[in-house]
Amino acid sequence: MTLAHEEFAAVVERHRRELRVHCYRMLGSFDEAEDLVQETFLRAWKAVDAFEGRASVRAWLYRIATNACLDALDGRARRVLPYDLRPPSDAGTALPARTDVPWLQPFPDRLLPGDAGDAGDAAVERETIELAFLVAVQHLPSRQRAAFLLRDVLGWRPGEIAGALEASVASVNSALQRARVTVREHLPARRADWAPSAPPTAQERAVLRRYVAAMESADPGALAAVLAEDVRTAMPPWPMWLRGRDAVVAALCESWAAGGLGYRFRMRPTGGERAARGGDVAADRGRPAPPRVRGLGAARRPRSRHRRGGVPRHAPVRRVRAARRAHR
Secondary structure, three states: OOOOHHHHHHHHHOOOHHHHHHHHHOOOOHHHHHHHHHOOOOOOOHHHHHHOOOOHHHHHHHHHHHHHHHHHOOOOOOOOOOHOOOOOOOOOEEEOOOOOOOOOOOOHHHHOOOOOOHHHHHHHHHHHHOOHHHHOOOOOOHHHHHHHHHHHHOOOOOHHHHHHOOHHHHHHHHHHHHHHHHHHHOOOHHHOOOOOOOOOOOHHHHHHHHHHHHHHHHHHHHHHHHHHOOOOOEEEEEEEEEEHHHHHHHHHHHHHHOOOOOOOOOEEEEOOOOOOOOEEEEEEEOOOOOOOOOOOHHHHHOOOOOOOOOOOOOOHHHHHHHHHHOOO
């Protein structure tokens, strides 16, 4: 198969969404992922006459996108969250926003993978753009990261990866072994803290409603009743972060105080019907909005149960897909 310039746009455009997700996994930045997809299409357009059809257009584009990401990552520091920079802060700590830090960015909910098609593949795709997974992947050197994503997320064979990275099969297998160890070390200890293995239960939704009500009514007692004791809250680009129920409630009380900031919060869900997560925080009374609060999903939830199709924690991602299919 060859690819004519006249059909180029229609053929490559159908791969835009999955390439954007791939670039996001590589870079940890949605904004840069958008740019790198455009760079991928530009490189592909310039090389379209050399495309001989030995591989599919999809594989060809992934190869170009992966190498474009590697070029972009050359010499860069990994993207981080506040937990990576400093110990937890006291409730009253106020530090200026850091614009010099390459913050790890979330993937917009409106562009999250849908549930159409293969449900197992869709679940794997959602799990591998969760922040917990991206944090772990950010600890990999760029070429290890590329090999790991191509093999354990996309299912490429080592020989195909070697061709894409212009490396030997032996070096690819070695990189995969090291990458898997590193990812396992940095994923959360509890599988449920990585990504939900099933939609939220009625009980979990009830906890979330209590949490939202407590936040919107500025009720510290009700909030403390639903927060987990080991809750963490971070607010990029502010570098401080809080750990523990008492610290989080104390910080919010300062925000609510009439003699202080006097904020009142309105909660907006960010995960739709797929996850019992909290949302963006907006301020009433015409005041400027406070920093976006992360960790809002840390309300106390019933212990997760692995339902039919669930996967043990720390399973390699490719095995996640296989396990889900095996349970059908």
